[in-house]
Amino acid sequence: MSSPVFGEYMNDCFPVLVPDGSDSACFDNSLEMLVQAGRTMPHAMMMMIPEAFGVKYHMSTDKRAFYEYHASFMEPWDGPAAMVFTDGKIIGGTLDRNGLRPCRYIVTTDGLAILASEAGVVEFPPERIQKKGRLQPGYMFLVDTTEGRIVTDNEIKSKISRQKPYRRWIEENRIELRGLFDSPKLVSSQRETICQRLRMFGFNREELKMVLKPMGLNGQEPVGSMGNDAALAVLSNKSKLLFNYFKQLFAQVTNPPIDPLREGLVMSLMGFTGKKQNLLDETGLHCRQLKLPHPILTNEDIMRLRSVNRSDFKITTISSLFDAQSDNPGESLRAGIDKLVADAKAAVKDGACLIIISDRDASETKAPIPSLLATAAVHNGLLKAGLHADSGIIVESGEPREVMHFCLLCGYGANGVNPYLAFECLDELQRLGELPAGMEPVQIADNFIAAIKKGILKTMSKMGISTLRSYHTAGLFEAIGLEKQFVNEFFTNTSSRISGIGLNEIAKETLIRHKDAFAPRSLGELELDFGGEYHYRNQGESHLWNPVTISRLQHAVRNNDQKAYDEFSAAVNDQDLKLCTLRSLFEFQNSNTISIDEVEPASEIVKRFCTGAMSHGSISKEAHECMAAAMNAIGAMSNTGEGGEDEERYIEKPGQVSLNCQIKQVASGRFGVTINYLSHATELQIKMAQGAKPGEGGQLPGHKVTEEIAKLRHSTQGVTLISPPPHHDIYSIEDLAQLIYDLKCSNPGVRVSVKLVAEIGVGTIAAGVAKGNADEVLISGHDGGTGASPLSSIKHTGCPWELGVAETQQVLVQNNLRDRITLQTDGQIKTGRDVVIAALLGAERFGFGTSALVTMGCTLLRKCHEGACTFGIATQDPELRKRFAGKPEHIQRFMFFIAEEVRGIMAQLGFRKFEDMVGKVEYLSTQKAIEHYKAKGLDFSALFVRPDVSDGRAIRKTHPQQNKLTDHLDWQIIDKLKPAIDSKQKASIEMPIRNINRTVGTILSNCICKKYGEQGLPDGTLELNFKGSAGQSFGAFLAPGITLKLTGQSNDYVGKGLSGGRIVLITPPGSKFAAHENIIAGNTLLYGATKGEMFINGMAGERFAVRNSGTTAVVEG
CATH class of the missing domain: 3.20.20.70 (Aldolase class I)
Known part of the structure; x- marks a missing residue:
């Protein structure tokens, strides 16, 4: 990284990201670097938080080219985020591609603009308001104080996307697999050794039947039921793949997961790999990358890559094997890793833009290094040597076949994965009649890829991540049962709270499978162990329920x-x-x-x-x-x-x-x-x-x-x-x-x-x-x-x-x-x-x-x-x-x-x-005599820590939470309407409302439900008229017989769980704006509503009526 702006002082800028800084701090550090190096602030924001730009989105070719160009060397920052930025002359805001944060604004007739996370922060008479709006997913709101005007999203992005010939640069430099190279002759599948190789990589019959077969047949990840009562990998008596010692992380509360089914448009598995150019500059060479629509490469794809003969995109294959006959497996595996990393560094220094890590040459004397370990070792080795930006990593391995395997490989450094043995296995399953003879082999392979793609998207979505480019190398996993020193060396920044096995045990497990593969037996048919991971079997994996x-x-x-x-x-x-x-x-x-x-x-x-x-x-x-x-x-x-x-x-x-x-x-x-x-x-x-x-x-x-x-x-x-x-x-x-x-x-x-x-x-x-x-x-x-x-x-x-x-x-x-x-x-x-x-x-x-x-x-x-x-x-x-x-x-x-x-x-x-x-917790300890060769390395000291309670703080619940409902507006309403509620007589009231009045109408609904049950009151019995800005969850779970009329505006979650009531939102009289062009309500209205009506005299925010199950709703935009 270099820039003429910093010149000889460039090294003083590092590290750009403050160690242990928050996500917001890291974002700010990166934005400042890009802006100080010469990009405008809107340009840098478009790079860092791009809107979704897949082919299904309607946008100009110039804007799509801008986003694709920058995607080739800058990973997107995912939300949820509503970001506000300024350099003292312009001030703006932008929303993440998913639109997961509320952001409302108003513009007054005298030129005042107010943008905030909710409506009603500052109240104005309706005749003074010129426009009410909201930030939409990926959109930008910008005020230029020097020109004294609001700059539209379209104007901002049209200008920036045309300031350089991004479209021409993409067309001239982008490299794609399809259409570029003639399909070379494929390596034969070596059917006579397939069982041997399947054993070497730990395949079993249960896995073929329950995982591979459904994916090849239906293109769907297999579904199961009941919980996982099998032994943890570190406690299992069976030889386990390194993949099984990791657990996926996931979002809960602090940020949401993404819905890959209903909101798949914002998600993408597209990636770029190759030599990256200087982040602080812009040239056509920046997008000279191999564009992959997804990270799964077929056996034909990998051969196409090997056939590339371009001086500007050199590809090198290195073997990931170690000596299988050494008397010291741990040292042998260490030597194999050291050689692998050294080969990778040498290849990159020799100009390789892409490294293929391959275990195809495994033999009776050479065992495959676990593909996850090989990938992480090469990635970390290149990173420590300052070479990680100079080359991409493709993994050619017989080991990966499940969704988790691909996620881990991508999460720890792989740009693409060729699971060659999985494809060969699908061919063999068809030959044996396990898959329909009438299906084309290409269709079976495509189905398998489709299933893996869906699984990766779902795994990413669990963390709230929308693009593979954000997920790549993020290491969003936790290790369960791996030695801390081992994890720190190869899977840096991954948690491993209870320690566990290291290189010696991993080598031992690998060689157990290798020895089993080359043990004397007839070859050819799928003579594999049953497995017993998913269903209990005698002599299979241990299960608590048996x-x-x-x-x-x-x-x-x-x-x-x-x-x-x-x-x-x-x-x-x-x-x-x-x-277990x-x-x-x-x-x-x-x-x-x-x-x-x-x-x-x-x-x-x-x-x-x-x-x-x-x-x-x-x-x-x-x-x-x-x-x-x-x-x-x-x-x-x-x-x-x-x-x-x-x-x-x-x-x-x-x-x-x-x-x-x-x-x-x-x-x-x-x-x-x-x-x-x-x-x-x-x-x-x-x-x-x-x-x-x-x-x-x-x-x-x-x-x-x-x-x-x-x-x-x-x-x-x-x-x-x-x-x-x-x-x-x-x-x-x-x-x-x-x-x-x-x-x-x-x-x-x-x-x-x-x-x-x-x-x-x-x-x-x-x-x-x-x-x-x-x-x-x-x-x-x-x-x-x-x-x-x-x-x-x-x-x-x-x-x-x-x-x-x-x-x-x-x-x-x-x-x-x-x-x-x-x-x-x-x-x-x-x-x-x-x-x-x-x-x-x-x-x-x-x-x-x-x-x-x-x-x-x-x-x-x-x-x-x-x-x-x-x-x-x-x-x-x-x-x-x-x-x-x-x-x-x-x-x-x-x-x-x-x-x-x-x-x-x-x-x-x-x-x-x-x-x-x-x-x-002082009454617990670890068993003293643990003989299990894997379990004896576990350390539970972190679990048995007793916090300092010398000041008398409690270690269990001793008193109830605070009651925060005492000042709720509904209590006043119930007092005023109690005679009408008791007699079922019609009544109406008028009240002012502010955005601090949350969940209005819900306590009233409970009161009516307790008295009259599901049917509530007759329609139109109670009418509540409000003026002002309502707080969150206005009319949540509103019962039958209640009508809420609001003249003003509302925030998010109006009518959540609507249960038979009626809600009417009305634009204030005297407003100068057209109601159907302006925002009157926030996001996620009618979420989970089951019965009732809603009428909105204006526009609503994102995810309107999501999970609506029976209400009638009218909205103007």
């Missing part, structure tokens, strides 16, 4: 057999030979044992238990009601899941246990979320993420959406329901606080909990949840259950709850927030030992999902997504539902078995009350 544990638990609860439960508990807890979970390596530090008679009774302990969130839809009515009856009978809680609930269950019948779920979930799809639903809850749970698939929305296959389910969810029978990954009213921690406030207004006195999933940093998010006035935070483990989820999400996203609970407890205590919020956890919790470990780490409440299903008869067929559950649990088939044999007492017995086991351990540790045990 025939022994399932049968013992079911026998125990059906026969009230304590001995059978003890055998079940022992089978789960005694994992010395077959480790981190807690299997924990042991208790005994203290002063007391008599069990002194310990809190089981009847009190079970009140801390709840069932997992499973919707009526994912499971049958019979199973759903069975859990509710069981938990209500013992004073515990069941959870509706995200599918709504039949209002008949709210009616308590004399002599019968209530079937009303005490916990009602509010998820991103808002299925069945009405004011009546919210008003009948003891606890409302905001589902930010789910253990089995954080960063994604729930999904219910169409065959499960029966007439009954469609009615509950306000949807259409037979149509698959997929919730959006984000809550469209939660794009920040402030938005979450707003939804918490909304829900507390919908049912004053209700507890509000927020469900998160364990990952690095979840403690900080939990602290924000506490500050947002939530009463409880739930930390789910990565192994939570699901009715339907992509297999890659089940296996590769999220972390064990042991890490999440420990981090959350420590952060909450350190920030003196622990006293105001309850901490809950769930995820494969099965025994009293699990409960006690969670409590000692900091949890106070505990969820049971899969285990509750097992007590009702589930045998983990893992066919929930197919609706073919033969036990009548996870199905809507009327005939299968008749087979349901579960009973409430089965669940009750299970809960009491666990509670009694908890009591026994409490007595052993000297605790009389459960609350005294919470957060006492």
